[in-house]
Amino acid sequence: MVVFKKIKRLIWFLLTPIWPYMRDFLTATNLIWHEKGRQRYYLGWLKPGVTPGEFKMHMKTKGFGNHFIAWIDENEEFSVRRLDGKSHQYHLRLFKDGNIRGHYEVTPEFDIYDHFWEKGMEARREEFLEFLGEWVIQEPSPKKPRDFLRKAYKKARYKLRI
Numbered sequence: 001m002v003v004f005k006k007i008k009r010l011i012w013f014l015l016t017p018i019w020p021y022m023r024d025f026l027t028a029t030n031l032i033w034h035e036k037g038r039q040r041y042y043l044g045w046l047k048p049g050v051t052p053g054e055f056k057m058h059m060k061t062k063g064f065g066n067h068f069i070a071w072i073d074e075n076e077e078f079s080v081r082r083l084d085g086k087s088h089q090y091h092l093r094l095f096k097d098g099n100i101r102g103h104y105e106v107t108p109e110f111d112i113y114d115h116f117w118e119k120g121m122e123a124r125r126e127e128f129l130e131f132l133g134e135w136v137i138q139e140p141s142p143k144k145p146r147d148f149l150r151k152a153y154k155k156a157r158y159k160l161r162i
Contacts, residue, residue, distance in 0.1 A: 012109050020068050027071075038073050039093070039101055041123050044136035046098040052077050055094060055135055062131045064092060069108055082131070086110060090128065100136055102128045 015022070026032040046055055059080050067081035067089075075096045082090040087110040092102040104124040108115040129136065 008109075016069070023069075023071070036074060038075075038095065038099070039103065041101050041103040041125070043092075043100045043102050043125065043128050043132065044138050045140045046094060046100060047135050047137050050135060052094055056080065058135055059092065059131070064090070064131070067091060081107075083107065090124065090131070092128065092131075098140065100132070 023032075046052070056078060062082065064080040064082045067079045070079045070081070070091065072079070073093060073095070077094045077096050079091065079093045081092070084090060084104070087106060088104060089107045090102060090104055092100065094100055102124075104122045104127070105118065106114045106120055114120060
């Protein structure tokens, strides 16, 4: 069993740098299927006036980090994860319209089969809302969500120029 774990760790070590390219190729050629749209487990909307970059930095302070292994959902801004031991993770996505979704699941490194088939995937909404704190609201901004993010980006670019 220890040998199997070491082999699996070695395989992921070798795959990690090239996985995003493999993922894109496999989905583009339909060798692996990924459902269009967004995954379930709605959490809320990004608070008005907060840029995606600021939100990502906040999530880093809560223990979340890059999750480039993940599938990319339509209109996804970014995806981050927080490991819960070696076998599970909290997986959070921010979309370009400010929508936030997340779920708890087995990590692909621990069990690729269960991860791919979404076995044991859970909402864990209350835990996610604790991580998100005041950065999430339950109703979208009264303005169009896309306009909201466009203004947030302009605000961030302006701050960088000063």
